[in-house]
Amino acid sequence: MTTSVDVINWSASDDYRRSFGCFPSGVTVVTTVTTDGKPVGLTINSFTSVSLSPPMILWCLKENSKLRDVFRHCSHFAVHVLGHDQQEISRRFCAPVEDRFAGLTWHRGTGDVPLLDGCSAVIECRRGEVVTWGDHDVINGVVERHGYCDKEPLAFLAGSYGAFRRFPEVA
Numbered sequence: 001m002t003t004s005v006d007v008i009n010w011s012a013s014d015d016y017r018r019s020f021g022c023f024p025s026g027v028t029v030v031t032t033v034t035t036d037g038k039p040v041g042l043t044i045n046s047f048t049s050v051s052l053s054p055p056m057i058l059w060c061l062k063e064n065s066k067l068r069d070v071f072r073h074c075s076h077f078a079v080h081v082l083g084h085d086q087q088e089i090s091r092r093f094c095a096p097v098e099d100r101f102a103g104l105t106w107h108r109g110t111g112d113v114p115l116l117d118g119c120s121a122v123i124e125c126r127r128g129e130v131v132t133w134g135d136h137d138v139i140n141g142v143v144e145r146h147g148y149c150d151k152e153p154l155a156f157l158a159g160s161y162g163a164f165r166r167f168p169e170v171a
């Protein structure tokens, strides 16, 4: 096992990235709407459920995101858990594309937030407190509505997309 306790500039360290790359995640797209009604969103995997009662979640947004102001001040946002067949959507929502929604099927949800069709789950939230933590904003949300379908989620591990493989149930 490689350890690198001496590294100070963690962000420049490949080992640091490799350590965190060992942790698999799902892939989500978080969306909201600008004050002039434009749908916006980005791909993230820092999403986590925090509290069940009341239902609260959080995710982290990098400080140099073009969407920082929008998400810091929006009333609502939605977290979309991408399905295994939505890799293209993940790539599109982290690419320098002018309109990330072009050609996609979506509709408006709570607070006029754009909701993408065909995802494994959609979690609509009222924005909570935003806390700057290092070079990211931790954006908290209170879940107001949610929905899911049977579609298997997209997975992400060490910079690659994949799918989850279940082990057979042990009786």
Ligand SMILES: Cc1cc2nc3c(=O)[nH]c(=O)nc-3n(C[C@H](O)[C@H](O)[C@H](O)COP(=O)(O)O)c2cc1C
Binding pocket: 027, 041, 042, 043, 044, 045, 046, 047, 060, 061, 062, 064, 065, 066, 067, 090, 093, 094, 095, 096, 156
């Ligand atoms: C799988 C995956 C997970 C990501 N997770 C995050 C994240 O949690 N927070 C974040 O700020 N950016 C994350 N990104 C990067 C953003 O999607 C990307 O920087 C995007 O361009 C930011 O939107 P902007 O260009 O409109 O600022 C992730 C990208 C990928 C592919």
